[in-house]
Amino acid sequence: FHGKADKVIPYAEVEKFCAEARHLSDKCELFGYDNASHGFFTPRRKHGEWYRETLVEMDRFLASIGFLPASQPKLL
Numbered sequence: 675f676h677g678k679a680d681k682v683i684p685y686a687e688v689e690k691f692c693a694e695a696r697h698l699s700d701k702c703e704l705f706g707y708d709n710a711s712h713g714f715f716t717p718r719r720k721h722g723e724w725y726r727e728t729l730v731e732m733d734r735f736l737a738s739i740g741f742l743p744a745s746q747p748k749l750l
Contacts, residue, residue: 675728677710701739705731 695702
């Protein structure tokens with residue numbers, strides 16, 4: 675989860691990191707958020723929308739690599 679407007683860690687750097695991880699056969703999924711800055715997914719921003727969305731996507735990812743049981747999380 676990375677804000678595309680992040681000025682602390684540019685989005686392009688995260689894209690490179692993810693590409694390198696994939697090249698090394700690791701699983702990497704990058705979720706980019708337009709107009710989102712560093713630390714964007716707190717409950718206080720955007721009325722918690724990004725917070726809830728990232729929790730659901732995190733659950734899906736962790737289930738896909740076997741860290742959580744498979745489920746169908748839903749946005750609150």
